[in-house]
Amino acid sequence: MIACHIEKTFLGRLPHDGDLLEELTKFCVEHEIHLGRVEAIGAVKKARLGYYHQDTRKYAFHEIDEPMEILNLVGNISLKDDQPFVHAHVTLANRHGQAFGGHLAPGTIIFACEAMVQSLRGPSLHRKPDEPTGLPLWEMP
Numbered sequence: 461m462i463a464c465h466i467e468k469t470f471l472g473r474l475p476h477d478g479d480l481l482e483e484l485t486k487f488c489v490e491h492e493i494h495l496g497r498v499e500a501i502g503a504v505k506k507a508r509l510g511y512y513h514q515d516t517r518k519y520a521f522h523e524i525d526e527p528m529e530i531l532n533l534v535g536n537i538s539l540k541d542d543q544p545f546v547h548a549h550v551t552l553a554n555r556h557g558q559a560f561g562g563h564l565a566p567g568t569i570i571f572a573c574e575a576m577v578q579s580l581r582g583p584s585l586h587r588k589p590d591e592p593t594g595l596p597l598w599e600m601p
């Protein structure tokens with residue numbers, strides 16, 4: 461674990477029809493946020509969620525082509541290949557209140573989204589290939 465301090469908290473709306481993960485990443489790039497946390501609620505037109513198969517070490521993606529509520533989006537911001545990288549997980553609910561969840565992937569389209577991004581001050585966290593998991597995980601300083 462590293463110790464960090466809250467530098468700034470941003471609160472705002474993401475654009476209708478934007479790609480949820482790309483909009484969050486774009487915001488971090490524009491504001492030079494290299495370390496931070498993100499959370500959001502709202503609604504999406506459709507979603508694409510990842511599930512990492514630990515045995516094959518590959519992501520499978522589920523496309524859910526229907527309007528849903530964003531019950532919860534939580535994630536962090538660190539560096540991958542020296543660029544801000546958002547890693548987020550979401551829980552979504554359909555019109556029947558059934559929930560779906562997973563690793564947020566490009567292809568999740570915003571209907572409305574209220575997001576909070578918090579930039580943190582502290583040592584940089586860089587994602588590097590991790591042998592035991594096959595995932596790009598944080599290299600601990």
Ligand code: ZN
Pocket residue numbers: 547548549563564
């Ligand atoms: Zn994930």
